[in-house]
Amino acid sequence: MPSHSPSAPLYFIATLACAMILRIMDLFPGTVEFNPDWIALVLIYWSIALPERFGVFTAFTAGLLTDVLTSHLLGQYALIYALYSYFSIRQHRRLRQFPLIQQCVFVFFCLLGGQSLIFGMESMQAANRLPLSFWYPVLTGALLWPLVFSALRAIRVLARIS
Amino acid sequence: MAILASLALLVTDFRTPHLHPLRAVLSIATHPLQLLASLPGDNLKSISGTVLSYLELQKENRRLKETQLINAGKLLKLEALEKENIRLRVLLENSFRLGEQVLIAELLSVKLAPYEHTVVVNKGTRFGVHPEQPVLDANGIVGQVIRALPSSSEVMLITDPDHAIPVEVNRNGLRTIAFGTGLPNRLQLPFLAKNADIVPGDLLVTSGLGGVFPAGYPVAVVDKFETRPDKSFANIYATPKAQLETSREFLIVWSDTNPVFLDKDKEPPPAEQLETEHAKP
Numbered sequence: 435m436p437s438h439s440p441s442a443p444l445y446f447i448a449t450l451a452c453a454m455i456l457r458i459m460d461l462f463p464g465t466v467e468f469n470p471d472w473i474a475l476v477l478i479y480w481s482i483a484l485p486e487r488f489g490v491f492t493a494f495t496a497g498l499l500t501d502v503l504t505s506h507l508l509g510q511y512a513l514i515y516a517l518y519s520y521f522s523i524r525q526h527r528r529l530r531q532f533p534l535i536q537q538c539v540f541v542f543f544c545l546l547g548g549q550s551l552i553f554g555m556e557s558m559q560a561a562n563r564l565p566l567s568f569w570y571p572v573l574t575g576a577l578l579w580p581l582v583f584s585a586l587r588a589i590r591v592l593a594r595i596s
Numbered sequence: 597m598a599i600l601a602s603l604a605l606l607v608t609d610f611r612t613p614h615l616h617p618l619r620a621v622l623s624i625a626t627h628p629l630q631l632l633a634s635l636p637g638d639n640l641k642s643i644s645g646t647v648l649s650y651l652e653l654q655k656e657n658r659r660l661k662e663t664q665l666i667n668a669g670k671l672l673k674l675e676a677l678e679k680e681n682i683r684l685r686v687l688l689e690n691s692f693r694l695g696e697q698v699l700i701a702e703l704l705s706v707k708l709a710p711y712e713h714t715v716v717v718n719k720g721t722r723f724g725v726h727p728e729q730p731v732l733d734a735n736g737i738v739g740q741v742i743r744a745l746p747s748s749s750e751v752m753l754i755t756d757p758d759h760a761i762p763v764e765v766n767r768n769g770l771r772t773i774a775f776g777t778g779l780p781n782r783l784q785l786p787f788l789a790k791n792a793d794i795v796p797g798d799l800l801v802t803s804g805l806g807g808v809f810p811a812g813y814p815v816a817v818v819d820k821f822e823t824r825p826d827k828s829f830a831n832i833y834a835t836p837k838a839q840l841e842t843s844r845e846f847l848i849v850w851s852d853t854n855p856v857f858l859d860k861d862k863e864p865p866p867a868e869q870l871e872t873e874h875a876k877p
Contacts (some may be wrong), residue, residue: 451629458706459633467711494602502622503629505714505743505750508615509605516599559610565778568711 442487442595449476449586450496454503467567470575471545473500475582477515478541481522482529483590493519510555514548534580542576620721623745630716630748634704697850698732699723703843704748713739713756713776717846720747725848728808732847736814736837737761737802741848749848753840754815755780763815764803765794771803774816774834780841783816785832790823792830800834810851 453472460466473496480488497512504511521544522529529537549572556564609615701717719725721744729741731751739753752759757778763785764771770793774783788794798818804811816834823830 454626454629455633458630459636460705497602498605499622499626502619502745503626507606508609508619509602512605513599513602516602520599555606565711 439593439595441593442484445589445593445595446480446488446492449480449589452476454500457500458503468570468574470571470578471548472582473511474515474518474545474548475541475575475579476586477519478522478544479583479586481519482526483586484595485523485526488519490516490519490523507555507559510552514551517551518544518548534583537583538576538579541579542572545572545575619743620746623748627745627747630704630706634706698847699725699850701725701731701749701846701848703846711778713753713759713778713780713840714742715739715751715753716748717751717848718748719848720745720749722746724850725749730809730813730849730851732813732849733838733843733845735839736816737809738838738840738843738846740808751846754783754836754838755840761809761815762803762805763800765818766799766801766814768793770794771805774800777833781835783834783836785818785834786829788830788832789828790830792832794818794821794832796821799837810849 450473453476456472457469460469477488477493477496481493493515494512497510497515498508500506500511500515501508525540529540532540549569553564553568605615699719701719704716704718706716717731725741725744727741727744731738731740737754739751739756739759741749742752743750753776754761754774755776755778757776759776760773762771763774770788772785772787772792774785777784785794785800796818800815800818802809802811802813802815814837816836818832818834820833821830822832
């Protein structure tokens with residue numbers, strides 16, 4: 435197996451771009467509030483799979499772009515994506531040994547923590563109360579993790595990125 | 597490092613407008629993604645446009661011609677009324693306001709955050725759009741521009757829970773503020789007492805007080821008025837006139853808020869001069 439594949443950054447960018455499109459598209463009308471944070475899932479996958487190639491700063495940049503894309507305060511998603519990436523990279527050895535269900539639990543708590551931070555920052559900016567549906571993406575994100583994981587692993591194996 | 601950087605960014609963006617150029621630059625990268633994301637919706641619309649049957653088109657054409665005729669008739673009257681209004685104001689030695697300029701912007705089918713009522717339209721600062729501009733559709737007020745990027749801008753709808761719009765009841769000029777509720781077709785009027793003269797069916801129009809929305813545009817129709825014995829304010833709900841869910845074309849309005857003086861001898865003084873004149877007793 436080659437230790438460095440030069441095309442890896444291209445795959446990072448392509449998958450992240452796809453995730454960003456999924457994030458703002460209403461794929462199935464009426465399910466908008468269930469739309470998970472695809473970008474976070476992709477970030478966590480690459481952080482676990484290739485921790486030495488995919489760093490916290492890549493996550494930070496992706497977060498900045500997400501902030502602009504979804505018209506949030508600059509730095510909001512940059513912060514939580516950097517945190518996601520940091521924790522995934524720290525735990526990547528353990529996470530790789532986990533069965534998928536246990537990974538789902540990790541992803542669930544990751545997303546829950548991130549969403550809580552967003553909750554705090556949003557409530558500081560505006561006086562309104564966020565609805566309960568604010569928390570749905572955490573659950574759907576964790577449930578969709580096996581799908582994202584297998585899709586991205588298939589891409590990684592096919593493209594022979596390591 | 598990254599965490600510190602993002603915290604710094606957060607604070608700067610929250611407190612000051614200095615980061616706007618950075619956002620504009622980054623938006624150049626994200627705009628293609630928005631266009632891509634809205635492609636399927638647009639294509640579906642265009643496909644349904646091409647497969648509309650000839651008969652339906654004919655029917656629609658006839659209907660549109662009829663409404664066009666009616667509107668043209670109304671416009672004739674409006675022109676006469678406008679002239680009369682100006683003449684009357686000259687008699688009163690008053691100033692009048694210029695008409696508004698509009699720009700048609702198309703909606704991108706993009707969802708930013710499901711719990712916010714914010715939409716993206718395809719005209720930005722390249723067309724001169726700036727924040728705090730009112731946005732209309734054919735039926736009434738839609739919202740206001742909250743952020744203008746080079747090739748797109750973000751519009752906050754009047755139903756957003758953070759949005760408030762100064763309105764007055766068209767029937768009697770009772771002024772109040774309409775808040776968004778976060779529900780797609782609901783506004784709330786929390787500041788009216790129980791004995792306020794407002795009934796279901798009343799039309800609410802913009803009062804022009806906040807300085808953002810020009811006066812006289814329809815906003816909503818009151819549909820529910822209920823009082824509770826233990827509250828001193830009434831619960832009043834209204835339905836927006838604009839088709840917030842279905843409209844795809846919006847009008848972005850430039851309203852000239854500086855009044856034009858009718859007195860021919862006096863040149864219209866610039867804004868600074870006006871202020872100094874006001875300052876003198």
